[in-house]
Amino acid sequence: MEEGCLNATVLYDEIVAKGYTGGITLLRMFMKPLRPAIMEKATLRFETPPGYQAQMDWGRFYVQWDGEEKRIYAFVMVLGYSRTMYLEFTEDEKLDTLIGCHLRAFEYFGGRPEMILYDNMKTIITRVDERGHAVWNERFSRFADHHGFLLQRCQPYRARTKGKVESGIKYVRKNFWPRVRTFTGLDDLNRQAREWLNTVANVRIHGTTHEIPFERLKKENLKPINSTPFFEVDRHSRKVSLDGFVSFENNRYSVPYTLVGQTVEVVDLKNGRICIYHGHQLLAEHGKATGRHQVVVNKKHFEGLRTVGPHPVPQPMPKRVRQPAPEVMERDLSIYEHFLNEAVTLQ
Structure with a gap:
């Protein structure tokens, strides 16, 4: 409810998945006195037209990997109008990784927005000039120009400026991450994440728009990316x-x-x-x-x-094994003397 979802049916489905065994009537009774306080805390949200803005940020998660704790990173991008989300787990937050995640997000959405909003991540913002304007990483700026979208930096210390993706990361932590029982690697984890996106996150009734993200995605009218690859990945x-x-x-x-x-x-x-x-x-x-x-x-x-070629592959010849020396029968010398006497008599 604090994240803006006041739909009892949506919340009921989520808590049932987490083990709730009560009925929806009991849930509504619990929510009723909380509604006024939640609505009073709500602030005016900045809504953008279809196809205009997406927001992007990283989330950090810790896992036990090969017997030791390891940090992995969650790339999250949310389209401002439809609230359609893309999620991908990576090894790091480096620039090449970030660019690759953008391309796969655009592929998942079916296009790219006019502009993407970022926080002050050092990977893509080199510095801030004397007028407070961001100086973008030159390579990332060329990547954006190549594919035709604008870069925008959110206001410092104002997380609500990119509240849609902040809420998206919280939703990943609270709804997806508890579902992960085990995974064999990042590839397996990303398969689970994709299934969650397609069967839960993007097909639910969103708490703010009260519509299904995938249905609103049809109205986004996203632009295609440049068909020419921006760069050859380091090989x-x-x-x-x-x-x-x-x-x-x-x-x-x-x-x-x-x-x-x-x-x-x-x-x-x-x-x-x-x-x-x-x-x-x-x-x-x-x-x-x-x-x-x-x-x-x-x-x-x-x-x-x-079976390659016209003839079967010949089998290797057996190794030659040296024959052991033949066995020689041992005889008494008197036998040879007897044979010698017989030979003299014949002569």
């Missing part, structure tokens, strides 16, 4: 081993066996996925190994290996 050259694998960060990943001996490029998307290219051709995509000295295999990469 790590690797030579394919004789057994059809490439090594990356102390782990091995399979590629089609026909590439044995050739040089390929590994791209770490920093979201739990590894892509392997040969020129512009995508050869393989794997979930990123979470430990060290692990082998990640796609069995399809080795299909047809034993």
Whole structure:
């Protein structure tokens, strides 16, 4: 209710999922005296027209990974008009990671807004000039220009300036995160996040708009992004081993066996996925190994290996084994003397 949701039906569905066993009538009785106080605290929200604004921010989460506590990052973007949300977990908040998350968010939304609002994150704001204007990271500014959206910085110490995404991150913490029982890596966690977006977050009746985000998304009229890629992602050259694998960060990943001996490029998307290219051709995509000295295999990469060419692959010849020395029967010397006497008599 403090987040602006006064719809008893919506709240009922959420608390039932968390174990509530009572009825909706009891919930309404509980909410009734709280409504006036909540509404009194409410402030005038800044609403934007369809397709105009999105808000973006990072959330930080802590998990137990390989026996130690590790911090992961949640990229959250919310469209201002429809409240449609995009969520993706990453290894870090670096610039390349941020750019990749933007592109995947635009793909999920089906386009990009006119402008995106950010807080004062050091990744993209180099400094603030003497007039209080943000000096944007030159590379990120070129990325925005390339795809045609404007950059806007929220007012310092005014979190409510980007309240839509702040509420979105709180919603992720309270609604999605408690549902995560276990996950095998970022790739698995992002699959769970995508399912949650499609079946819960973006199909509920939103507490502020009182409409379903996916339904309002149809009215956003988002613009398409530039079809020409902004940059080639940093690639790590690797030579394919004789057994059809490439090594990356102390782990091995399979590629089609026909590439044995050739040089390929590994791209770490920093979201739990590894892509392997040969020129512009995508050869393989794997979930990123979470430990060290692990082998990640796609069995399809080795299909047809034993039947390649017009003739069956010859089997290796057996190794030659030295024959042991023949056994010699031992006889008494008198026998040989007997044979010698017989030979003299015959003569």
